Amino acid sequence: MKPDWSYQEVAINNIFSDLKGPLHNHLGVIVPTGGGKTRIALMSAYKAWKSQSCKILWITHRHFLRQQAADRLENLFKDNKIEEKEFLSSVDFELVNNVKDCTFDQYDLIIVDEAHRSAANSYAFLKNVDCNVLYLTATPNRPDLLPIGFEKISFQITYRELFDRGVIIEPEFVPFEISDFSLTKSSNKQKIFEFILSNLNSKMNKMLVLVKKTEDRDKLYTEFKEFLTIRKEPGLAEMVFILKSGDSENQSLLHARGVVFSTDSLVKEGYDDKSIDAIFLTFQSSSIINKLQSAGRCLRYSEGKTSAYIIQFYNNDVAYYFDNAWLDVDFSDYLKPEVKVLDLENIEEYISKYRIVNSGFNLQDCCLGDTLVMYGISYHGDRDNFEQLAEWGVINFKPKNKIILKKIFNDIAFEKETIKNIEVYIERLLEVFDGQSISRKFLYDLIISCNYAFEEVHNKKKFFSRPLSCSSTYLKIFNLRESSSNRLDSFLRDVVNPEEVRSLFLNEKGLVLFKLPLFNNKFKAYIISEFEFKVIKEKFKNANNDTNNVNILEKSNVSLPYSAIWGINILTMDELSKGLIFNNEGEI
Known part of the structure; x- marks a missing residue:
């Protein structure tokens, strides 16, 4: 699968739009490791500079990080992504410990690399600068829960989105x-x-x-x-x-x-x-x-x-x-919820195992990309019967209002205490964020469960009717993804034998599906075991990936016809891996 980097242009445009505002902003850019934070920031600064000449300060806390950023700028110029050499002299790269005596009035934009560090005292000056500040980080939620400093997120993307785009590899x-x-x-x-x-x-x-x-x-x-x-x-x-x-x-x-x-x-x-x-x-x-x-x-x-x-x-x-479930999550893990990824087609089967008590929840409203939160209701029965008799509420957070869930979790994590006046908190929350589709009653019950989760996890309060668990027994979070059958149908759209392989692949575990090119942009699909797929990978790893070697794979290695073995041998492993392989997790 060829990486799709188009999201970087979206990020650059978002940041540029925020930088053009009448007020000086403290903006956050949240991109996981490998997603190109440095390029996004430099190209955003370049776009701002082209619009109106400006001076930029890039600060970080390590020498090699400073040099990396400076080298990346030089490479962007060499690759003709940056056309004007004058821009290079408009960017200063400094260590945070060296900017104490700096004259900040000369700068129109400060870029803070590894911004989760900015809670330290050495970054305190950023609160008083009279210019835009751009904070770059892969981890917006610090383990010690201290605030980073940005007031608005200009762009954010999750690990899951980067996996789907082929930018980074799902582990x-x-x-x-x-x-x-x-x-x-x-x-x-x-x-x-x-x-x-x-x-x-x-x-x-x-x-x-x-x-x-x-x-x-x-x-x-x-x-x-x-x-x-x-x-x-x-x-x-x-x-x-x-x-x-x-x-x-x-x-x-x-x-x-x-x-x-x-x-x-x-x-x-x-x-x-x-x-x-x-x-x-x-x-x-x-x-x-x-x-x-x-x-x-x-x-x-x-x-x-x-x-x-x-x-x-x-x-x-x-x-x-x-x-893997945590790769879809962008909020604090402080309350230790149980987190899972569910196929859209399996929600009803999974939810039916629990006693759901809020009548407003409708399974038919669930869509790809939604986040379901199950919150535990007080239970006073026998611990052994908890799984069968405990009652749960459910809220379906759509992508547009998922920030409400994130805000609740992160606020408890930051304050390291329960939310006290829940009614007032909810009113203030909904003044800022769009929560029209969420019942205030359900939010109230969710926050009570979050408070109990805090007591359970951090104050070690014993709830004798609830089971002992590694995660909180009050919170379950499900990220909804496209059903495996739909992902498989997309993969098989251009093959000549979809029915031949589809049912076998769905009905048996431990299989890998791959397709080989025929003609007129058509493919033929084949099924092998996971063990055979590992054999293929090892054979290619031991061969030169840059040359076609018809002897890489032999008939004794896999249970495939000679035509398929020949088809694999004329490809490199890199070519074979770009959208031609499918396992139970989806397209590789």
């Missing part, structure tokens, strides 16, 4: 079962090393192993190399690296294959190695946002890259896990 989540989170325990290290070895140079091309402490990074790096020697794999030692401060632009490291040991803090911001296709999170975190920021490093698109993996420690004591 596969791999649970790594372990008894505890100790990186000093020999049995844990042995299990980690065995996992890395089994995937190194096979399933995963380049794995980034992240730890919290520098000493853990150094020990794991040294001991893994010793492990390879003991296992008589000395040749693989050349594929083992350690990332230290200052290595972010190390070209030999950026272009190497293998495994890289690093601290989490070194790669959260600005580390741009598109070849990474696996992230191993070896630490526990109470914040999904924190994990998302780190895990995003493996999702960047690059030619020939078809898969991404996020490996995280798993055991029954861990309170919360990061999975």
Whole structure:
């Protein structure tokens, strides 16, 4: 699938429109890692400069981030995206610690990179500047819940939208079962090393192993190399690296294959190695946002890259896990709701398992892109009967009023306390946001449930009638997506044998569907197992992706006719991956 970057023009136009306003604005741009925040900001500034000559200050907190932004500007000029060289001298790049004595009157626009940092005291001057300020971030909700500083969001896009556009790669989540989170325990290290070895140079091309402490990074790096020697794999030692401060632009490291040991803090911001296709999170975190920021490093698109993996420690004591459902979410995880992605066609079957008590909810009103929120009603029965007897309310948030849900969740997270005067809060909320389609009564009940979730999760209040759970027992959130059958029909629209493969694919699990070109823009579809698809990927990975090699795949590798094997062999893996493969999650 060829990446669709057209959303960047929408972002640039939105920002330019906001910058032209009569008042100075503090504007937010929220784009996940790999979505092109830097390009969007620079091209927005360029458009503003072309409209009326202006001076721009770009501030960040690290030397290499400053240099990255300056290099990106130079590249935009070299690529003729920026036509006037004079613009380059209109942009100053500075570290935030060096701007204290700066004369801000000379600037018409300040761009704040990695703006989730702007809650720090070193950014306090931004409150008093007399110009527009543009805040760039992938993570608008800080783990410590401090405010970032923007008053209006000029543009925002989610991970899900970027996946659908082929801009970044949707990951596969791999649970790594372990008894505890100790990186000093020999049995844990042995299990980690065995996992890395089994995937190194096979399933995963380049794995980034992240730890919290520098000493853990150094020990794991040294001991893994010793492990390879003991296992008589000395040749693989050349594929083992350690990332230290200052290595972010190390070209030999950026272009190497293998495994890289690093601290989490070194790669959260600005580390741009598109070849990474696996992230191993070896630490526990109470914040999904924190994990998302780190895990995003493996999702960047690059030619020939078809898969991404996020490996995280798993055991029954861990309170919360990061999975695909959270990639659709753009609000705080502070209340720890249960989050799921549901096919539109399966809503009725799923909701029917619960006792829904608000009569205003209508399943027929649910549409693609909606967010359903189930909120728990007070329950005083037996804990063992909770699933069968507990009552729930449901609100369907449409895309236009989903910001109301986000506001409620983020306000509780920011204040770190319950909402006290709920009636007044709702009136103020609906004065600002369009909530005409939402009952005030339902909002009131939702906020009560959010307050209970706060007590349950953060004040550790025991509700003896409710089950013990990793997530809150008061909140369930469902993001609605197109049904799998509709996605499949779209994929099969141009194939000559849709009925031959459709029913088999829908009725059996563990299958991969792909199509090969015939003539007159038509295709033929074939079904293979997930294991056979992995074999194909490995065969291509071991071959030169830039040349056609008729011997890459043989009849003994897969249960396909010779014509299909020949059709696969004349393609590169990159060509095969661009919209020609479909699994149960959808088109790859």
